Amino acid sequence: MRTPLTIEVIVGVAFLALILWAVVATILRERRFAKLPPRPAFRCPSCGREQIDVLSDGLWDGYDPQGRAAAGIFEYGLCKQCGGRCARFRDDQPFVPTDAQWQSHFGPIEKRRRKIESWPFELRDEKDVV
């Protein structure tokens, strides 16, 4: 009758070791992320001020020019000082987005907003309205 008890003890010890490993791995992982340097301030590329009204931000993922997987945080906003458009995407480097970049980012958001506002009516395309 000692064999089932031995198996239960071995399974129990293995289970406890697994939980302990998960806890230690989580702690080590969080400590590694805590050592990452803080992000630089979001400066307006036109006037250099840090007062930017962020209109849209979130996470992105894709590929870098070498084809390796890359990810980060994007931000789009308007400078409160000069009113210029600001964005940063890769490497936290702020830049002035072109009209095409701005439109490709905010176009779908604006379309979704108008669709929600016009509910329950169908949203007509602007080219149909004109």
Ligand SMILES: [Zn+2]
């Ligand atoms: Zn500015």
